[in-house]
Amino acid sequence: MKLPKEFCQKYQKLMGDHAEAFLKSFDREPTQGFRINPLKAHTPIEEKLDDPIPWAKWGYYGKVRGRTVDHQSGAVYDQEPSAMYVGTVVDPKPGEKVLDLCAAPGSKTTYLASLMNNQGLLVANEIIPKRAKVLASNLERFGVTNALTLNEPPHKMTKSFKRYFDKILVDAPCSGEGMFRKNPEAIKYWSLDYPKKCAERQRKILNQAVKMLKPGGTLVYSTCTFAPEEDEQVIAWLLDNYDFKTVPVKKYPGMLGGQPQWANHNPELKNAVRIFPNRVKGEGHFIAKLQKGTQGSPKKIKTQRSNVPHRDRDLWNQFAKKDLVDFQPKNLIEFGRQLYAYNPDIPNLKKLQVVSPGLHLGTLKKNRFEPSYALALALHPDQVKHHVTISIDEWKKYVHGDTLPVDPKLPKGWYQLICWKQPIAFGKVVQGTIKNFFPKGLRFLVR
Numbered sequence: 001m002k003l004p005k006e007f008c009q010k011y012q013k014l015m016g017d018h019a020e021a022f023l024k025s026f027d028r029e030p031t032q033g034f035r036i037n038p039l040k041a042h043t044p045i046e047e048k049l050d051d052p053i054p055w056a057k058w059g060y061y062g063k064v065r066g067r068t069v070d071h072q073s074g075a076v077y078d079q080e081p082s083a084m085y086v087g088t089v090v091d092p093k094p095g096e097k098v099l100d101l102c103a104a105p106g107s108k109t110t111y112l113a114s115l116m117n118n119q120g121l122l123v124a125n126e127i128i129p130k131r132a133k134v135l136a137s138n139l140e141r142f143g144v145t146n147a148l149t150l151n152e153p154p155h156k157m158t159k160s161f162k163r164y165f166d167k168i169l170v171d172a173p174c175s176g177e178g179m180f181r182k183n184p185e186a187i188k189y190w191s192l193d194y195p196k197k198c199a200e201r202q203r204k205i206l207n208q209a210v211k212m213l214k215p216g217g218t219l220v221y222s223t224c225t226f227a228p229e230e231d232e233q234v235i236a237w238l239l240d241n242y243d244f245k246t247v248p249v250k251k252y253p254g255m256l257g258g259q260p261q262w263a264n265h266n267p268e269l270k271n272a273v274r275i276f277p278n279r280v281k282g283e284g285h286f287i288a289k290l291q292k293g294t295q296g297s298p299k300k301i302k303t304q305r306s307n308v309p310h311r312d313r314d315l316w317n318q319f320a321k322k323d324l325v326d327f328q329p330k331n332l333i334e335f336g337r338q339l340y341a342y343n344p345d346i347p348n349l350k351k352l353q354v355v356s357p358g359l360h361l362g363t364l365k366k367n368r369f370e371p372s373y374a375l376a377l378a379l380h381p382d383q384v385k386h387h388v389t390i391s392i393d394e395w396k397k398y399v400h401g402d403t404l405p406v407d408p409k410l411p412k413g414w415y416q417l418i419c420w421k422q423p424i425a426f427g428k429v430v431q432g433t434i435k436n437f438f439p440k441g442l443r444f445l446v447r
């Protein structure tokens with residue numbers, strides 16, 4: 001790989017004798033990995049699960065193909081192995097309030113949701129509108145039911161979430177040096193000054209994150225770059241300017257601590273972790289964990305009220321009674337004619353740019369309720385009364401947008417479609433045909 005000359009010189013100066021092995025590692029193939037989804041009914045069947053990643057629950061080395069049942073149903077999620085360690089370090093627990101501030105496309109958010117077992121509140125935010133939509137779509141596919149997805153610059157969130165979260169992840173936008181192997185295009189953006197510019201933005205993001213963390217809460221800061229300006233130096237700045245202390249992050253074989261000599265020699269920086277691709281099977285990451293001082297008290301916020309009129313609630317209840325088993329979310333909210341289940345701890349949403357307030361249940365039509373794709377992917381087959389099992393060929397037709405023939409004796413109504421034991425969508429059976437309700441924007445052709 002052709003690396004910029006100044007890049008090589010910089011790391012030769014920083015690393016001395018170790019630079020050669022580091023720079024040579026850019027010529028090797030990128031390491032690939034995936035996580036299986038504990039929120040789903042069954043483990044995926046196409047992927048080999050024989051090479052586990054030691055630092056990631058549900059993580060394996062290997063490649064996941066797109067356009068497969070396992071991928072479409074959300075049974076697997078493609079993620080670079082070193083990036084998986086971030087979720088492990090955040091260590092969110094079911095029931096906690098967790099913020100993923102720079103979340104798209106959602107690789108780390110989906111891992112956080114797995115660790116939380118969909119319990120508690122996970123706020124997933126992304127500043128770029130298009131990426132925020134991709135984030136929401138990936139969370140749907142993964143069957144995440146406890147997320148509020150936002151599209152905000154961090155400073156617009158602080159009023160709503162003052163001293164609110166137990167845990168915050170800032171997976172910061174960075175110069176992406178650890179992405180060079182996977183995406184050589186990233187090299188084009190690199191210059192000697194680029195890490196400094198990125199660090200400025202990272203400090204601005206952290207200034208806001210700090211306000212949203214409750215006293216005693218933990219903050220995880222991560223980047224996929226090797227630049228000390230964006231790694232140790234940002235953490236040194238945080239320690240100098242705010243009431244935080246570092247929390248030691250476990251080092252698996254090959255992982256190194258943060259390098260105090262690359263910042264202000266603060267020995268606390270050793271508590272962070274550095275993953276270099278020449279020492280660990282992964283693309284590279286920097287991860288620091290910090291705990292906020294306990295001064296001050298968590299702030300009470302004005303929470304969101306349900307806004308669903310009786311008539312609409314009845315439409316949902318009729319559907320739930322006829323088609324679902326023991327699935328009665330208590331807190332419902334309408335956005336236009338879209339109905340969602342939401343976590344009652346969320347703040348009033350009026351002043352926030354919401355992509356999704358929670359689990360999308362479906363659409364309120366004039367006299368009926370139409371269940372969503374998200375609901376089909378979130379519900380275990382035991383929670384749905386009627387199913388049709390389809391073959392892989394039928395699956396290919398359905399995800400392409402075609403209707404499917406079915407036993408004409410099958411009563412009219414909603415059916416969860418199952419392929420390889422995985423729920424893949426809802427379909428409506430009408431006189432021997434399964435009408436296609438696969439979302440138009442997600443349809444694809446499998447050859």
Ligand SMILES: C[S@@+](CC[C@H](N)C(=O)[O-])C[C@H]1O[C@@H](n2cnc3c(N)ncnc32)[C@H](O)[C@@H]1O
Pocket residue numbers: 083101102103104105106107108109126127128131153154171172173174201205
């Ligand atoms: C490293 S990526 C996040 C990757 C994501 N956590 C994952 O694991 O899939 C950083 C994200 O921060 C977003 N971002 C860019 N500028 C930002 C800003 N000023 N504040 C917050 N997020 C920003 C980018 O659009 C990008 O999606």
